Amino acid sequence: MADLGYAHAIAAAAPEQFLRLERDAGHSSRFTDVDQVLANLIAAALAGAKIADIKAGPPSDKNNDTITLTPLGAAEKAYVHTAFSLTAQQARGAWFLPEQGSLKAGIMNLPAYIRNDPWYAITRSADDVARVQFASTADAVAAWSLLIPLFERLMAPVHTRAAGSTDTPEEQTATWEAITNSFDRLGLNTRATLSVLTYRGGWSSLDRTGQARARAGLLDVLAGSDLQQIAARYRAERVQALAAATGKKAKAGTPLARKVLTRSLQPVLSAYFAGDWLAFLDYLDMPPNPNEEVVTALPTPKLYVSGAAKAATVAADHGLDVDDVHAMLAAFMGQDTSVSAVEKRVEVMSRWWTQFDALHAKQTAGMPALWGLREEGGIFIGRRNRHVEPIYRTLLTTDLVADVDQLWDGIVLPRWPETIVSEPYPHRLMAETFGPAMKFWEGVALTAWYICEGPYSRTSLEGLRNYHQRDLRALEEAGTPIHQSLFEELANAEQYLGPAQEIGSESYETDIAEVEGVRLSLRISSGGQRRDGFEILRDIVTRHRQGWTRRYLREYLQFRWNNELSTVARELHRLIAVRGKPPTFRQFAKLAAEAANHWFNGDLSKLYTTIGEKAPAAPRRVDLLPTSADKFVNAVYLALGGQYYDDELHTSDPKAVDRYREIARLAARGIYYLQIAEATGQRPEPAQFGIKEYEWDWAGGVDRGWPVFERAIDQAIGGFPSLLRARPQ
Incomplete structure (x- = not known):
């Protein structure tokens, strides 16, 4: 049985008693840095400095913002990086940390807005939201676990008053009493200052200037307080909660981390113990549970994808008949062939790319546009009978179209992982699986076409690089970049195009949005313009596309499946590390559905096999869609x-x-x-x-x-x- 004396003592202690017990136990020094950093950031904020600088990622990139704590000095930055970086905390076993998230960072900047822009402080702070990858900066983890919770506490009077309330008088009185008591626990003498903000404290009688002064007055009182003491008392409360939860679960000895670390307590371990559960147990003078397994590194994903290509080598090494090896591989993958589901799709996508390239390479002025080879999904409906066969069904070979229809015609919905259901747009799903290379090269080819053949282009030749910056960044991350000379040559070639020519007055339609799968279009009556010289641009694009293909296509497609499947395997291992057991089939479906739909026709069991895990069930296939x-x-x-x-x-x-x-x-x-x-x-x-x-x-x-x-x-x-x-x- 673990000795819970210290844990119980600090869990029940008042803030000043907690800190005294901590000093007597010799634990205070471990928190010197975090308390000092927090106090310095509070001081900077109350003095009017924006402490959270948010750099927005591209609008099309979700969770790609960055957040920086600007007032940190060199020594503080070094401490924050050591204590709060995602990789460092995961190496200590903190696999519960989110990989990405949305941080309402404006609460940290609210004091600055109150000081510098009092009329719009609440609105401006609400706009400061950072959608981040937690691996991007250690500051993001520090903001999530340490700073945002504290500033939510300190700014509660301002936010509560700004939000208004429809609660009963009794409920509003209780809310404000709770806020006032929370300030008392932090050692703040703010009751007089808070009185005007509280329910029936006279707030409604103040004009706009008076209300701004009241908010600034609260900041003045906070700034004049012992900020180091505020940081320490706040820490005491949060660590107390973690200690109390640990003691509650310690009926049969030291509890396992996963039994204690609820979502609300995970940030506490991250903020004050750098994500290290064993360090927290040492702080409590409790021995680790004998069954506690601290995972400091996840297993390297091992993917079973390309066995068929190695069958002859395996047969020769082990003295087996090659046909027997193929049969064993097929049985392992649960299918009638040793060619894996991933290999089949890579082969079909390679064929698709060959035909896509050939069609664009031979296109000449006056021919129909090739928009639509890459299906985007969505249905034209209502405005005239638009039901015509998409161009990929007429321009691509019949066998290729049939293979895409077959290999991407099923998906899994995470809510119902036991069944594979109909995918209405197999060719759209194939294009999604292929990824940014297809989108980029099609976009460049279509831009060249519409600039010359009209009626309009969504971007100029000079603006191509910026227009496709998201896809270009993805291709760089894949190690298959687009050479910058492509954009230079296209921009330079514009001088050799013919002069702009007006195109009649015929009207045409262009897509402007898609709602629930229905495409909305805009009819434009102007005829637009065209220019001679399409073949000049076509040849530049073709030469660069074919050069990229020879150098990178095989590597790119391998990156696509390897990256996506490895991510699923890593996330599965992360969940097992956090929970101590595999996720349920539905939980796995939430993280793996997209990969299963891309590479396995929605079959989660085949995805399990590919990442070397045993599937808990074999999904059934049901198809009620009788036609396209x-x-x-x-x-x-x-x-x-x-x-x-x-x-x-x-x-x-x-x-x-x-x-x-x-x-x-x-x-x-x-x-x-x-x-x-x-x-x-x-x-x-x-x-x-x-x-x-x-x-x-x-x-x-x-x-x-x-x-x-x-x-x-x-x-x-x-x-x-x-x-x-x-x-x-």
Whole structure:
């Protein structure tokens, strides 16, 4: 049985008693640096300095902002890096740390805004949100675990007053008493200053200037306090909570870390013990649990992907028949061939790329545009009958189209991992699997085309590099960069193009948005411009694309699958390190669904096998989609009473256009209805489908519209299959 004397003592102690017990036990010195850094940052903030500098990443890049704690000196920066870097804390076993997240960093800058921009302080602080990768800077981890929680505490009076309240008088009184008591525990003599901010304290009688002075007055009182003592008392409260939780779980000896570290307590271990559970136990004078396993490094992912190519070598090394080796590999992967699912898709994508390159290389002025070879998904519906075969079905070879249709026609929905359901856009999913190289090279080729052949281009030749900066950065990270001379040559070649020529006055449409799978387009009446010389740009792009292909394509596709599958394996190992056991099938699906959809047609069990793990289940495949997604959605649209219409209807009957738009959105959502039915084996419940997200005025309300919608689904697929269970009554 662990000695819990010290743990129980500090857990029940008042702040000043806690700090005295800590000194007597000889533990105070371990917190000198963190308390001093925190006090210095509080002082800088209260003096009017923005302590969190946020550099926004590109708008198209999620979680790519960076956050820097600007007032830190050289010694403090060194300490923060040592104590708070993600890799350092993970090396101490803190695998619970998030890989990425959204930090409401404005709370740290709120004092500066109150000092320097009092009229808009709350609004400006609300805008300071950093969506970060926690590995980007140690400052991000320090902000998450240490600073933001404290500033939320110190700025609670300002935020609570700004937010207003609809609570009862008793509830509001209790809220403000809790805030005042929390300041007392920090050793702050602020009751007089807080009184005007509290419920019925006279706040509403102040004009705007008076309210700004009251906020600044609170900062003055805080700034005049012993900030080192505030930092220490705040630490005492947080460590007390962690000690109390540990003692509560210590009925049969020292508890395991995962039994104690709830989401609210994980930042405490990160902030004050650098993520080190054993250091915290040493602080409590408790021995580690004999079953405690501190994982300081995750296993290196081992992927079973390319066995077929090595079959002959393996057979020769072990004196086996090569056919037997292929049979063993096939059995291991749970399929009838030794060629892995990943190898099949790499081969198909390589063929696709060859045909894509050939089509663009031979394109000449006057030919149709090649926009649409890379399917983006979405359905044209309503405005005229747009149902035409996409160009990839007519320009790519039949066998290639069929292979894409087969290898990417299924996906897993994380909510229902036991079933593989229909993917409505296999060619879109293939393009997504291929990644930024396809998007970049198609974009460059189309820019060259539309600049010369019109009617307009989304960017100029000079702006290509900036327009594709996200894809270019991804290609650099893959080790397959685009040579900068491509952009220089294209920009220089513009001088050799012919003069701009007006293109008639014919109208055309261009995509402007996509909502629920339905593409919205804008009709432009101007004819635009064209210029002679497309072949000049085409040849430059072709030469660079083919050079990149020879040098990098094989390496790039390997990076795509290796990076994605290794990430899944690493995250799986991280979860096991945190929880001490593998995640459930559904939990695994949340982190692995995208990779399974890209490389295994939604089959999570094959993904498990590829990363060397045993799958808890073998998903079943259910396919209720009888035809292409476009044909199905258009059939539902017509069955619901939708009609194809011309632009004139916008003027003659705008209400009809609104009605058809409502029906079009619902028809597009019919794909999801089928996917739920495939996953669950029964018709979706209205709430499960998400009926509140759609308008039902076209049917006179949801009660009348829902049965009509279900009948339209039945009609579009030729009658609902009898294999589905009836919806429970």
